[in-house]
Amino acid sequence: MSDLFGDVRFNRDVLPILASKCFECHGADSASKKADLRLDMPDNHALSRKLAQRTLLIGRIDSTDPTIMMPPPDSGHVLTYAERQTLTRWVRQGGSYEKHWSFIPPAKSTIPRSHWGVNPIDRFAHQAMKMHRLSPNPPATKEKLLRRLCFDIVGLPPTLQQLDAFLLDTSPNATETAIDNLLNSSAYGERMASWWLDGAHYGDSHGYDNDLENSQWPWRDYVIEAFNQNTPYDQFLTEQLAGDLLPNPTPRQILATAFNRNHRIQTEDGAIDEEWRTEYVVDRVETMGTVFMGLSLGCARCHDHKFDPLSQGQFYSLFA
Numbered sequence: 001m002s003d004l005f006g007d008v009r010f011n012r013d014v015l016p017i018l019a020s021k022c023f024e025c026h027g028a029d030s031a032s033k034k035a036d037l038r039l040d041m042p043d044n045h046a047l048s049r050k051l052a053q054r055t056l057l058i059g060r061i062d063s064t065d066p067t068i069m070m071p072p073p074d075s076g077h078v079l080t081y082a083e084r085q086t087l088t089r090w091v092r093q094g095g096s097y098e099k100h101w102s103f104i105p106p107a108k109s110t111i112p113r114s115h116w117g118v119n120p121i122d123r124f125a126h127q128a129m130k131m132h133r134l135s136p137n138p139p140a141t142k143e144k145l146l147r148r149l150c151f152d153i154v155g156l157p158p159t160l161q162q163l164d165a166f167l168l169d170t171s172p173n174a175t176e177t178a179i180d181n182l183l184n185s186s187a188y189g190e191r192m193a194s195w196w197l198d199g200a201h202y203g204d205s206h207g208y209d210n211d212l213e214n215s216q217w218p219w220r221d222y223v224i225e226a227f228n229q230n231t232p233y234d235q236f237l238t239e240q241l242a243g244d245l246l247p248n249p250t251p252r253q254i255l256a257t258a259f260n261r262n263h264r265i266q267t268e269d270g271a272i273d274e275e276w277r278t279e280y281v282v283d284r285v286e287t288m289g290t291v292f293m294g295l296s297l298g299c300a301r302c303h304d305h306k307f308d309p310l311s312q313g314q315f316y317s318l319f320a
Contacts, residue, residue, distance in 0.1 A: 008090045010098040017087060021077045022070075058088050100309050102294030142167055146178060153179070154187035155194070189228035196223055199291040200240075200262050201283065207264030214265065219258035237292060260284055285318045 008014060018039050019027075026039040060070040061084050071077040079087070098104060114123040116136055129136060140148070146166045150158045158166075166178050182188060202220060205211045226236050238246070241260070243253035263283040266276045282301060289297035295308045300315035 008086055008093060010090065010096060011101050013086050014090045017079070017083050021079060021083070024077075025071075025075065058091055061087050100295070103309075142174075145175065149175075149179060149182060153182040153191065154185055155191040156187060186224075186228055189224040189226075192227040193220070193223045196227075196291070199287070200259055201264075201287050202262050203264070206267060208266045208268065210267045212265075212267060216258060216262065218255055219262075222252065222255050222258075241288070241292075262287070281319055285315065288318070 022039050026037050060068055061079065063069040066073045071079065109124075111120045112123045112127040114126040116126045117123055126136065143163065146158045146163060150156055150162070162178075162181075166174060169177060171177070197220060200223075202216060203214060204216065205214050207214075239253045239256035241257070243249055243256040246253055263280040266279075286296075286298045286301075289295040289310075295310060297305075297308070297310055297315060297318070299305050300308075300310045300312050302312070304311045
């Protein structure tokens with residue numbers, strides 16, 4: 001796989017191959033490391049050495065000789081033709097590594113030239129279409145357009161009143177007006193909050209065997225209001241993690257910290273309180289990493305993460 005310009009990208013194309021086929025012997029686990037070679041770190045791999053080493057690496061990838069081929073036959077891993085091509089192209093492009101995707105600041109792309117579309121996003125879409133020899137569909141009717149906008153922004157089909165107003169609006173800004181009306185609707189916050197509630201593990205019950213009622217709905221309403229009020233993202237995150245620690249916190253900021261209580265609750269007779277307090281904190285660490293950092297932290301509960309840049313020690317620092 002490659003991007004629109006034919007380049008192989010490390011995080012998207014190469015890292016999944018290395019993680020599944022190579023890190024077992026050339027990763028972070030010192031007990032299984034072979035040939036004193038690590039491929040999981042940019043400063044300690046074969047590509048950081050001379051050109052001859054790069055040529056040797058390609059040779060091992062392409063070889064059918066069981067004494068030198070990589071991965072070796074007894075590893076149980078086999079590179080497909082497409083994977084060998086991807087790794088070879090990556091090496092020839094210089095073998096550059098990338099940071100974890102969530103640590104890479106977004107970069108502004110050059111807008112492609114295109115005769116189709118009404119905004120810059122359309123030009124990117126058109127460029128991708130041309131790569132796959134596709135052509136744009138004809139413009140949607142106003143009825144279809146409004147239906148798509150409503151489902152996307154508020155998650156509901158348009159009412160007859162909304163449809164009539166849109167059809168009667170013949171101004172050049174009719175679509176923008178319809179979008180603004182949807183964004184100003186309270187249903188917009190409900191639609192946007194649904195994804196955040198899922199990611200934060202929100203639930204109206206305890207989640208274990210007794211599954212008793214869990215009155216977290218005031219925090220749910222905080223999230224909906226935050227989206228409808230267009231709360232800045234950094235403020236949104238800060239209030240949920242530590243709203244009670246802000247100077248003179250408001251009741252709303254204290255309520256926001258109920259994010260930290262979005263774990264399942266065990267009420268079974270015989271459950272060990274301290275064991276389940278630990279489970280609750282682990283749940284919050286893992287959830288915080290997923291929704292705030294774009295990292296899957298759960299593996300580091302038991303060992304240094306072999307894919308994401310997190311150690312077991314760092315996991316328990318967050319836990320503390």
